Amino acid sequence: MVHVLCLNPTLMTTWVPTAFRTHTLGELQEKGADLVGKDVTVIGFMEANRGKGAICFVDLRDGTGKTQVFLKADNIGEEDLDTVQRMTRESTLQFTGTVALKRPPKVKEGEPTPPPAYEVLATSVNVIARAEAPLPLGVTDNVKVELDTRLDNRFLDLRRAHVNAMFRLRGKVLQYGREHLITEGFVETHTPKIVATATEGGADLFPMQYFDRPAFLNQSPQLFKQLCMSGGLERVFEIGPAFRAEKSDTYRHLAEFISFDIECSWANDDDVMGVLERMLHHIWKSVAEDEESQALIDTINVFRAEQGDELVEVIVPELPFPRVEYDDAIRIIKEKGGSIEWGDDIDAENSDLLAQDLPQFYFLPRWPMSLKPFYIHQIDGEIGSTGEQLSRGFDLNFGRDEMTSGGQREHRIDVLVENLRSMDLDPEEFEFYVAGFRHGVPPHAGWGLGVERILMKLTGAKNVRETVLFPRDLRRYCP
């Protein structure tokens, strides 16, 4: 089993020993040559123990790596040796002992000698928490486990290297995205998740009680980030939860997901498409070039190889991303034999047709206004091939899947109110929002990106639930 560090000690800029350990297990391997002969205290999960006689080997694992602990009755005493030999897998154990160079394995003729490894010769052990047996799922077993079982026991599932790597990578992706937006002058903000009005007037919200009045969990920061534009913040972004009560039961839908949103003043749809592609390029490039991120991808690939899945390759997308205007998309789909008419949404089957020639990121700009929400801007006279009004709304797809929707927003209050009315929404209910357009508002544009969907594409996950610690969907809300 290839061992890949999840958290690289040499890349840590600040490491302070804690009350429970003097060194991490990854550190022992990294700096082992300097530590030989020194006393250390380490702690971790007992992945396995071997040896029932006068000696015993323990594979100990923490967030940084693994180390073998060697126990001998002479050094640790009969009683402690027996305790460890009877210990259950995944129990947390703390060992104190001396660092030593591990005896090299017997290597067959012609095979390369592995790099030196280090172990701890234990002089004492402390049982922190004994794991009950049997485990609801094996952390190291080479047996498939169904997603449902894994999610019921997510804490154990997370101990598996490739699952752990997924969530460390998720943190990296958010970091890279955040990094990039800051370089373009965006400010991180937070908008409320408890709201009085449905964002787009739809009925697919989770109702809740707000003291003695009805309220909803917000489906999008849309209206609030627009108010920030009216407030002169110019460039904002938010990474936060969005809640949708849609009964969409698919590999790519969640009732609660993290939306990566921006809004940008004095800008149109083309401008913010640029922001989006530059940010995604930065994320992909960073994952491809950063040592830690690459190690995480490697860890995921070790598992994928065991499962017989295709290995993940981080291919940095070229700038600019292809742009296929809605009008052209309809034409292309028709040419490929798809059943679609101008004005239709592009369904999954037709997205597959488009994706045949566009397997990665591509923009779909200039949708019909009739398919877009009231807050999307339109330029009068900008019409499609059938004479219908186009909008300044766009989608970003990766292959068949929608990653983002965005657009330039309607800043003209009269048009905005008219849009609300024509879409059967009551401007009165949106007064808190419409008010923001009465006293001078910049033209602005923005988008919302599904973090989980991006992670799916980056890691090859076939189900969005793989990328969420505790996913919320039609059936599941516990744990």
Place this chain on the structure above:
RNA sequence: GCCCGCUUGGUGUAGAGGUUAUCAUGCAGGAUUGUCAUUCCUGCGACCCGGGUUCAAUUCCCGGAGUGGGCGCCA
């Protein structure tokens, strides 16, 4: 909301109208071992729930629950 599947030890599976219910992993015990995915021996552990058909149902039928996939819609 619609369509189609599936439900067998802790986990993942094979299978048949009457079986001692398969295999792997795991667990318990033993032998061996400074081991390196150790190896070997012995043992433990399962047919989702309710109703029906039948001499007999875990297997067939109906219903329920759970779960997986596809679609609509979306990020």
